[in-house]
Amino acid sequence: MMSLLESVQNFTFLYPLAMAFVWILGGILYYRRREHILAGPHTDPQLSSTPSVSVLVPCYNEEALVAETINELMKLQYPNLEIIAINDGSRDRTGERLEALRVEHPSLRVVHLAENRGKALALRTGALAARSEFLVCMDGDAILDPHSIHWLMREFLLRGNVGAVTGNPRIRNRATLLGRLQVGEFSSIVGLIKRAQMVYGRVFTVSGVICAFRKRALADIGYWDPVQQTEDIDVTWALQTNGWRIRYAPNALCWILMPETLGGLWKQRLRWAVGGAQVFYKYAPRMLRPAALPMWGILADYILSVIWALSFGLLVSLWTLQICTGPEIDFGLPGPLPTLAGLLLTVVFLLQSVVSLTIDRRIERSIMQHYVWLIWYPLAYWMLNAATSCVGFVKVTFGAKRRSGTWISPDRGVGS
Amino acid sequence: MKPTDRPLILTAETEHLPIWVRVRDLILTVLLWLSCGKMWLELFPEIRSWNAAKASEELTYELPTILVLLKHGVLLIGGLLVTYFFWGLYTFRSVNRDLDLPVPPHLPPEEEARAYGIKPEEIPALRELASVTVLAGKDGQIVSWQPGFAPKQKE
Numbered sequence: 001m002m003s004l005l006e007s008v009q010n011f012t013f014l015y016p017l018a019m020a021f022v023w024i025l026g027g028i029l030y031y032r033r034r035e036h037i038l039a040g041p042h043t044d045p046q047l048s049s050t051p052s053v054s055v056l057v058p059c060y061n062e063e064a065l066v067a068e069t070i071n072e073l074m075k076l077q078y079p080n081l082e083i084i085a086i087n088d089g090s091r092d093r094t095g096e097r098l099e100a101l102r103v104e105h106p107s108l109r110v111v112h113l114a115e116n117r118g119k120a121l122a123l124r125t126g127a128l129a130a131r132s133e134f135l136v137c138m139d140g141d142a143i144l145d146p147h148s149i150h151w152l153m154r155e156f157l158l159r160g161n162v163g164a165v166t167g168n169p170r171i172r173n174r175a176t177l178l179g180r181l182q183v184g185e186f187s188s189i190v191g192l193i194k195r196a197q198m199v200y201g202r203v204f205t206v207s208g209v210i211c212a213f214r215k216r217a218l219a220d221i222g223y224w225d226p227v228q229q230t231e232d233i234d235v236t237w238a239l240q241t242n243g244w245r246i247r248y249a250p251n252a253l254c255w256i257l258m259p260e261t262l263g264g265l266w267k268q269r270l271r272w273a274v275g276g277a278q279v280f281y282k283y284a285p286r287m288l289r290p291a292a293l294p295m296w297g298i299l300a301d302y303i304l305s306v307i308w309a310l311s312f313g314l315l316v317s318l319w320t321l322q323i324c325t326g327p328e329i330d331f332g333l334p335g336p337l338p339t340l341a342g343l344l345l346t347v348v349f350l351l352q353s354v355v356s357l358t359i360d361r362r363i364e365r366s367i368m369q370h371y372v373w374l375i376w377y378p379l380a381y382w383m384l385n386a387a388t389s390c391v392g393f394v395k396v397t398f399g400a401k402r403r404s405g406t407w408i409s410p411d412r413g414v415g416s
Numbered sequence: 417m418k419p420t421d422r423p424l425i426l427t428a429e430t431e432h433l434p435i436w437v438r439v440r441d442l443i444l445t446v447l448l449w450l451s452c453g454k455m456w457l458e459l460f461p462e463i464r465s466w467n468a469a470k471a472s473e474e475l476t477y478e479l480p481t482i483l484v485l486l487k488h489g490v491l492l493i494g495g496l497l498v499t500y501f502f503w504g505l506y507t508f509r510s511v512n513r514d515l516d517l518p519v520p521p522h523l524p525p526e527e528e529a530r531a532y533g534i535k536p537e538e539i540p541a542l543r544e545l546a547s548v549t550v551l552a553g554k555d556g557q558i559v560s561w562q563p564g565f566a567p568k569q570k571e
Contacts, residue, residue: 014489021493022500029504068422099565102547112565114551124556128532131543133522143424160517172424175431177441200500201507215523219531226556245514255424297503340462341485343455375448413426 008311013341015308020348026196031359041251044150054082054130058122059140063092078149084109086126089116120224120231136212145253152212155247163217163244167210167252173413176260184374187360188353198248208232210254217244230275237283241292260413273392309389346378533557
């Protein structure tokens, strides 16, 4: 029993340590081989042609923020562009607001869904209305950088087997500690992992808030699956297991609003965890197909991350039990306060953050100032992510493997 | 409705966050850095004692816990990094080979129409409209569509 617990303890220490070094190496390799040769994100790359692009903006109860999103879209510099807002049966005045915006901007097209069907079906219907072969999908409360479409299209035009391109989400709301912490997180975790996964050759997920698709590829996989909580993770796995490639465009920036309360953050991360677990159960049986073999690395990383979350949860429970029961029952585990192993992990995480923020300075010169807040990450976020992973995985394992993706009105920061 | 001329980056100043919240966040963060720093310093005495024990050939002295853990992990991490590095080089090469691949043909409207359960001739008509209301089934099939916005009746 003790040796088993010792193994669990060693695993909870070694897994994040090993992966941190993989992400650091991957981030550096990607930067050296692919990223540092790119011009800055606020310039347009040279494109061999500018094929027509449709931007799809699914909205549900977005009357407060949709005008900001659409007005900013009208400033996009891509020459051959169509903008389609999809009102997914909103219960507020989003429909009326979009109609008013259509009068203001005659190039805007609006698709109203008579019934609320969730983001996946809103995107699917938008794809039908779109005249272009290339679709850029974003959220109704996000802002696209004026040059982002150029950078997304660059990846499609370079390689014929690219089915999707994921952009680089950047946090707008930096008022509170949670907001500023997420600025660092999106750079030092999300951005670095994406770069490292590109070096591996497959990604776990595109960013649903900014990604572009080739319609041909979407048709091959039957478009977005409406019974997945996170349509972006599902479509990523569907494309890659059907022979399509996904590319990352770090210069395709999209400015997003993130939760700035613990409750909002919990709901968001739990939805991501549930989505990840649903995708695992859907795709695990298909992993023996030849086209799916390269996904094994991503699958193994996901499985290990879930085992890590469960192990971490077990250890925390035992520590709590030990404290409650007193010295009569001894599990032989160290106390709940950070041990030397925990401190070493923190040091490695801070090293990882230095690497990722240094890479990210190409995008945002002042990003280093967020380093100071990242000290919270190992303490607060690892626990939050471990908890949501455990709850999400258990929920899907013992609940519905397929459940319709529904819109949840998110917390969008203190000012929203 | 929110004003549409908000700055791109929303800071504590632009969001009028109370000064006490900002000071609290700063103080807590400084305290966390200091307490982590203090605990990191605890590493050194343990390593110093181990070095001293090794120097005096006191072989019974146990390795510091962190080194025991790392001893098992170094081989694993090293192996993982070497494998990942060479796999990464292989990926870069295959991605470079992809540059020669031809661009796939566009999706034909007939295939799209089939996927949505509508007639192919409906697609150009639907795409001409600046505003359209669509009734879609739960499976994504189009049940009906009509030009313009048909607001839902309030229940």
